[in-house]
Amino acid sequence: DVKVTQSSRYLVKRTGEKVFLECVQDMDHENMFWYRQDPGLGLRLIYFSYDVKMKEKGDIPEGYSVSREKKERFSLILESASTNQTSMYLCASTSGHGYTFGSGTRLTVV
């Protein structure tokens, strides 16, 4: 069964910490994405990548960075976590019209 795996389901971090969210896909997809999901706001694109070592800013990149050193892995980095980054983070990958999403990481910053 093909899938996108996010390393943590729940995370609690302190303000100012550097946070790494990991995402791995086993479908050999070129395209990978990080979204955050907040009630009433839908899914908002943070960063995306269409190839290894390639990254592009989405709609809300401030406070985040990404790394794509290998095709299957796309990491989201919160350089200095803040309380307004408390959210559900969803990773997705695709090579066609439909995305496959990971189960999400619910991050709480205290």
Added chain:
Amino acid sequence: GQSLEQPSEVTAVEGAIVQINCTYQTSGFYGLSWYQQHDGGAPTFLSYNALDGLEETGRFSSFLSRSDSYGYLLLQELQMKDSASYFCAVRDEGNQGGKLIFGQGTELSVKP
């Protein structure tokens, strides 16, 4: 700016038909997709329309009118398990598998 509008909530009874509308305003348009998300779960891909008309997949159908910047998801013979949030999404660039802009989601409640 870019925006997708869909109703925030819809309620229907088991066995009924429900239509969830989506209107979009984006800089480019290369297709409209629909995703289903159950509470606590990951969004799952339902359908994709690039051309005008109706696409049918079992109990679910999706429609697109590019001239009206409008589409809808039609769910027939509703079941309790269809209670979920439904998101429309637009691909605004020509790269197949390119980034999607999502609507805010419609929460569908199916009552017995």
